[in-house]
Amino acid sequence: DENSQLKAIDFGLSDFVKPDERLNDIVGSAYYVAPEVLHRSYTTEADVWSVGVIAYILLCGSRPFWARTESGIFRAVLKADPSFGEPPWPSLSSEAKDFVKRLLNKDPRKRMTAAQALCHPWIKNNDIKVPMDILIFRLMKAYMRSSSLRKAALRALSKTLTVDELFCLKEQFALLEPNKNGTISLENIKAALMKNATDAMKESRVHDFLASLNALQYRRMDFEEFCAAALSVHQLEALDQWEQHARCAYELFEKEGNRAIVIDELASELGLSPSVPVHAVLHDWIRHTDGKLSFLGFVKLLHGVSSRSLAKAQ
Missing domain, CATH: 1.10.238.10 (EF-hand)
Known part of the structure; x- marks a missing residue:
């Protein structure tokens, strides 16, 4: 049926996974494999990456990651950024480019989910029922x-x-x-x-x-x-407007939520263990002028903090 909606289906290597389950086998065609698959720790976000590769090819006719060998393709997937400067990309809508870029984010935490992709301005349709995310x-x-x-x-x-x-x-x-x-x-x-x-x-x-x-x-x-x-x-954070979001949010936080706080109290609020050298780690989080949270501290607080993440940052 020429009028039917286009569907891409390939269940050859599919598997049922739980939301909190991670897979570690490297499977799939090299051109479509997500970076986290190559790192042997992935879940459903890897499928969204593959959709991004397909969308890129449908829009411009070439692959986002290419090399003569499979190992070269894998290196490109891990290190290279897809090109959006060559024709026909300059003539395509900003919404189309944003859609593909948000699917092809190498960090799965920053990548759109399938439900979010269905809500994207470029493809959202009142006839499509958005699933629970x-x-x-x-x-x-x-x-x-x-x-x-x-x-x-x-x-x-x-x-x-x-x-x-x-x-x-x-x-x-x-x-x-x-x-x-x-x-x-x-x-x-x-x-x-x-x-x-x-x-x-x-x-x-x-x-x-x-x-x-x-x-x-x-x-x-x-x-x-x-x-x-x-x-x-x-x-x-993956959006081009992130800096504007963060600055505007900090201005609101200054008016409505910021307060003077000592480092030990901040460490307690964050639930940090006694083994963390809190004064060395958190001193930049607090403004020396009035003891309130700095912009740096505000942004780090937004991400959530654990003893493990602070240890990595040291």
Whole structure:
């Protein structure tokens, strides 16, 4: 049927995976393989990369990563950036280029999910039902376990989101909000998970996730807080507008959430272990003039902090 929607299907090397499961076998055609597959630690984000490769080829007729040998292709996938300067790219829309770039981000944390791709301005269609995005639950879990200071920082960042960036969050909130009253509860989330979750999701750590949201037993979450809880800092950081987002968010944080804090109190808020040399690690996070969080500290706080990540940074 010439009028049917184009579909690309290849289940030859497919497998069922749980949301918290990682694979380590190097499989797939070299041109389409994601960087994390070559690092032997990957999950469903690798499929999104492959979609990005296909979209790149469909738009310009050439492969984003090319070499004469398989090992050369792998090196290109790991090190090279796809070209967007040669024809026909200059004549294509900025939305088309943004779509492909966000699928071909080498960092899987910054790459769009499949649900987010369906919400992208270049291809979004009112006839397409956006599926529930498991990333939303991971982000909400991290938010609920965050300190009050990090929650305030995330709220400030969420207020800088554009209409297009809010679109996917609105779609996800609608899946969790059956009564359309502007708020969601723990019961709403449980019901939505059971209704929309795949078998793999149900077999994974769903109960562990729900336990992390127990605070919502006693209150409801509105859309404004949901945006703070469900936004991905890593994905925003991959955008060209990230610096503008971060600066605007910091200005809001200065007015609404920033406060004087000593290093030991900040370390306690971050849940750092006593073995971390907090004064050496965190001294740049606090302004010496008034003892409040600096812009550097604000950005690092947005990403969330662990003793492991601080140890790597030293």
